[in-house]
Amino acid sequence: MKNRKNWLAVSALLVGSTLLNTAQAGQANNSLVIGTSQEPPNINDPWRTNNLVIATEITWFMEAHLIGKDDNGDLYPEIATRVPSLANGDYKIVKDAKGNVIRNSVTFSIRKDAKWSDGTAITPKDFQFWLKVEQDDRVPVPTREPWDKAKITVQDADTFTITFDPPYLFADQITSAVGLNPAPSAAMEKAWSAFDAATKNLDSKTGAKQITDEWNKFIAQFTTSRGLPKVVSGPFKPTSWRAGNSLVLTRNPNYWITPKGGADKYLQTVQYRFIADTNTLKVNMLSGQLDALSYVGLTFDQAIEAQRSERGKYKTYFVPGATWEHVDIANAGARAQSLGLTDKRVRQALLYSIDRDALVKALFQGKQPVSNTWVSPIGKLYKKDAKDYNFDAAKAKALFAAAGWKPGPDGILAKDGKKMSLNFATTAGNKLRERVQQILQAQWKAVGVDVNIQNFPSTVVFSNDFAPRSAEGKWDLFMYAWSNDPSVERGDLWASQFVPSKDNAYAGQNYPNFKDADYDKLWNDAKTEFDLSARVKLFDKMQAIWTDEVPSLPLYFRANPYTKVPGLVNYTYTAYSLYPSWNAAQMGWASRGAAETYPQK
Amino acid sequence: MFNYALRRILQMIPLLLVISLVIFTLTALQPGDPVDQLVLGNSQITPEDIARLRAAYGLDQPISLRYWFWLTHALQGDFGWSRTFSAPAAAYVFEERLPNTLLLTLPALVLSTLIAVPLGIFSAVRQYSILDYVLTFFSFVSFSAPIFWIGAMALWLFAIYVPQLTGGLISLPPGGLGSPDLAPDAGFWAVVADKLRYLILPLSILMLREIAVILRFLRASMLEVLNQDFVRTARAKGLSNRNVLYRHALRNAVLPIVTLLGLSIPGLFGGAVLTETVFSWPGMGRVIVEALTSKDFNVVMVALTFISVLTVVFQLLTDLAYAAVDPRIRYN
Numbered sequence: 001m002k003n004r005k006n007w008l009a010v011s012a013l014l015v016g017s018t019l020l021n022t023a024q025a026g027q028a029n030n031s032l033v034i035g036t037s038q039e040p041p042n043i044n045d046p047w048r049t050n051n052l053v054i055a056t057e058i059t060w061f062m063e064a065h066l067i068g069k070d071d072n073g074d075l076y077p078e079i080a081t082r083v084p085s086l087a088n089g090d091y092k093i094v095k096d097a098k099g100n101v102i103r104n105s106v107t108f109s110i111r112k113d114a115k116w117s118d119g120t121a122i123t124p125k126d127f128q129f130w131l132k133v134e135q136d137d138r139v140p141v142p143t144r145e146p147w148d149k150a151k152i153t154v155q156d157a158d159t160f161t162i163t164f165d166p167p168y169l170f171a172d173q174i175t176s177a178v179g180l181n182p183a184p185s186a187a188m189e190k191a192w193s194a195f196d197a198a199t200k201n202l203d204s205k206t207g208a209k210q211i212t213d214e215w216n217k218f219i220a221q222f223t224t225s226r227g228l229p230k231v232v233s234g235p236f237k238p239t240s241w242r243a244g245n246s247l248v249l250t251r252n253p254n255y256w257i258t259p260k261g262g263a264d265k266y267l268q269t270v271q272y273r274f275i276a277d278t279n280t281l282k283v284n285m286l287s288g289q290l291d292a293l294s295y296v297g298l299t300f301d302q303a304i305e306a307q308r309s310e311r312g313k314y315k316t317y318f319v320p321g322a323t324w325e326h327v328d329i330a331n332a333g334a335r336a337q338s339l340g341l342t343d344k345r346v347r348q349a350l351l352y353s354i355d356r357d358a359l360v361k362a363l364f365q366g367k368q369p370v371s372n373t374w375v376s377p378i379g380k381l382y383k384k385d386a387k388d389y390n391f392d393a394a395k396a397k398a399l400f401a402a403a404g405w406k407p408g409p410d411g412i413l414a415k416d417g418k419k420m421s422l423n424f425a426t427t428a429g430n431k432l433r434e435r436v437q438q439i440l441q442a443q444w445k446a447v448g449v450d451v452n453i454q455n456f457p458s459t460v461v462f463s464n465d466f467a468p469r470s471a472e473g474k475w476d477l478f479m480y481a482w483s484n485d486p487s488v489e490r491g492d493l494w495a496s497q498f499v500p501s502k503d504n505a506y507a508g509q510n511y512p513n514f515k516d517a518d519y520d521k522l523w524n525d526a527k528t529e530f531d532l533s534a535r536v537k538l539f540d541k542m543q544a545i546w547t548d549e550v551p552s553l554p555l556y557f558r559a560n561p562y563t564k565v566p567g568l569v570n571y572t573y574t575a576y577s578l579y580p581s582w583n584a585a586q587m588g589w590a591s592r593g594a595a596e597t598y599p600q601k
Numbered sequence: 602m603f604n605y606a607l608r609r610i611l612q613m614i615p616l617l618l619v620i621s622l623v624i625f626t627l628t629a630l631q632p633g634d635p636v637d638q639l640v641l642g643n644s645q646i647t648p649e650d651i652a653r654l655r656a657a658y659g660l661d662q663p664i665s666l667r668y669w670f671w672l673t674h675a676l677q678g679d680f681g682w683s684r685t686f687s688a689p690a691a692a693y694v695f696e697e698r699l700p701n702t703l704l705l706t707l708p709a710l711v712l713s714t715l716i717a718v719p720l721g722i723f724s725a726v727r728q729y730s731i732l733d734y735v736l737t738f739f740s741f742v743s744f745s746a747p748i749f750w751i752g753a754m755a756l757w758l759f760a761i762y763v764p765q766l767t768g769g770l771i772s773l774p775p776g777g778l779g780s781p782d783l784a785p786d787a788g789f790w791a792v793v794a795d796k797l798r799y800l801i802l803p804l805s806i807l808m809l810r811e812i813a814v815i816l817r818f819l820r821a822s823m824l825e826v827l828n829q830d831f832v833r834t835a836r837a838k839g840l841s842n843r844n845v846l847y848r849h850a851l852r853n854a855v856l857p858i859v860t861l862l863g864l865s866i867p868g869l870f871g872g873a874v875l876t877e878t879v880f881s882w883p884g885m886g887r888v889i890v891e892a893l894t895s896k897d898f899n900v901v902m903v904a905l906t907f908i909s910v911l912t913v914v915f916q917l918l919t920d921l922a923y924a925a926v927d928p929r930i931r932y933n
Contacts (some may be wrong), residue, residue, distance in 0.1 A: 042687040050639075051638075140658075142639045142640070143650050204656075208656035208661075209658070209659035211657070212682075220688065223687065225688075242779075243686070243697045244697065244698070244778065245778040245781065245881075245883055246778075248782075269782075271782065273781065273881075274881070280879055283757060283775040283776070284775045284776065286761050287761050289760075289774065459631070459894060463632040464636075464640075504648040505651050507647055507648040507650070
């Protein structure tokens, strides 16, 4: 009987504690709970061997950088004592007799108080180690540019110079987005030596896979849920990571930059919850389990819905970004030729036929602005007076007619017996794109262009067999997005050098196959133009050519949505700072004394 | 019986080889590979970079050679590295994901069977009674309502509306495996209670479907048996109703359920993709989908081959179980 009573008591306790609410996000213990729809394979990998946004966002909580970029796009020193510039002499450009820049260099002095989380000093050796590994052929980094020809010279215990020969256009703004992240050489050296010993005699071709396996074993010791980072340089350090569930970070007492009023007034713990299904993520947010959403969170339409249900519990933000949604047009190949797509008048007519202003108003409440070129309006290189192809069906019809395309008996444009029937692809399952696609299809139909929607999953459309093969007739129109930091824009997308083909194993991302000698010349000049005002002029001409040729139909620049609860300060980002974690050290709750220095723009 | 079992085990070897070859080939033939994903958004990447990365991931070899490489290593216990999860593929699947799946699917099957079997018998014996109608209605609703919809509704109800009604006093967590902020020194019962909080909703949703399936199968099977001559004879002989039901009818009616359960067990290990996704439960179902979408061949191969092995083994065990429950079946 007594036993039964005990069991009943335990059962009641379990049922009670199961149903009663115990865990809530919030400011009570100066912590922050962030929800994200993606879990990174690894974090704090100084060499970024995976290029996932979520990995970088989380890494920035744990990783300090020589210099960073704030919400305004201004550089600020973090590990370095100051930002290198021509004025302070830390940034140097060397020119030849003709005035061409032949190399450039930047010098960094490390702050005396900059320390790893184990209390040891961050030294030039940590950056030398990063560069040594980055340049090692055995390491599977996606690309080594611009580090393949870079060299570090140590000046003294705290100072080093990095030289680029040939010169690197953005050497004066080496943020984490470019590389040169601190790598804890003392903590990693032994494991690196083991990797080196295991692979040094392997052939780089026949033993490539084995080398990669050894690399994976090396890096996994410092970056994964089974091998958490041992030492970190940023304001937080990882304490636990339950695969598929959550990651917990706690404040690093050895981080050297103290926010206003003292670090104890700011976040002490940050918790990431990995919730793959965005509907479930939304429920978590609505139920108060989350304080904020990550950069990788809700879809745009879910965020619009979330905004309607705020009721003061949280606020939804739509951060203007540099992610450019557009429709590429196949500019080359037999099929493009037969459909008139190689004729710029047809491409211009396609752009005149669509009402982008109405589209962004109807679908995005105007939160995502219409774009006229591929350059972000936020960037300094943006051409403000770029030709705007406002919706004009009459002009579109006239251009089609001038190019020889006239309506047939069924209303569809035809030329020499060939109907203008275009295959339009995008990423299947992306509801917003699919909706945009249907609107565009209807608008083109109104001017006599027949559009067949042919969508595939993103893994298919971005595979080597699809996106780079417009010249082979795989698609006529292809809608997707490019993302780029506007301050390091180079115009590579449209250079003929980056046209993918069989000869270059379909490398290069000029998917429309746009080739223009004048553009190429300007692009080449801009690549080595170190004077920003002169580069602005070159980009002005490049964009003028581009808007006249219309190799691609610019649609809009995406805004990235996220939510956060009231009282959480300095959890902000812009197209410059990229992710909220850029300002991890200053995040906190106003009610706990955290001072707001960066309101969300 | 022994010879029969041995023969079936030997037949499994070529069968599993063919299955693994088919899985590998189909996975490898999907458009796109991991390098495409690294290339995407990286305008600086060169043809040399792409060639280097393909070699690094072993993708520069023909499918036949890649399969041979995988097979010879797998036979030595090396299932390769998971690029998506940054861990040895087998260790990640078996240590990180399989236990979570079993924690969800095993209780779901056991509890569903314990609930559905008596209900199925009752439903058949009291055919056309009110309870029979209620159970039939319940089964059809559970069958027809999509799990992702029921799951989402349950989340809204217990994570948002009930907490609002009770001022936050009563609530269930909206998905996940457990509280990340549970103190490391929390006692045993606190851990159990926390786990239960997270388990209640996905377990209930999973059980709804399981109960409906078993109940319908058993009801149909029992009805068929109850109308057969030997049952009538047993009743005519004056056997008690209990005896007729449990010693004669049930033993015959349970055969389809043995088949159903035998085939369900490998499914337990394969996870429940929709339930796991809706409730953010990091199990086998989700890992397979995530690996497939990110072209993580090693994880796909480990998980699917494991499920194939279980399916084949449990088919054999099911066949052997027939002999145990049905005296008419003998294997020679």
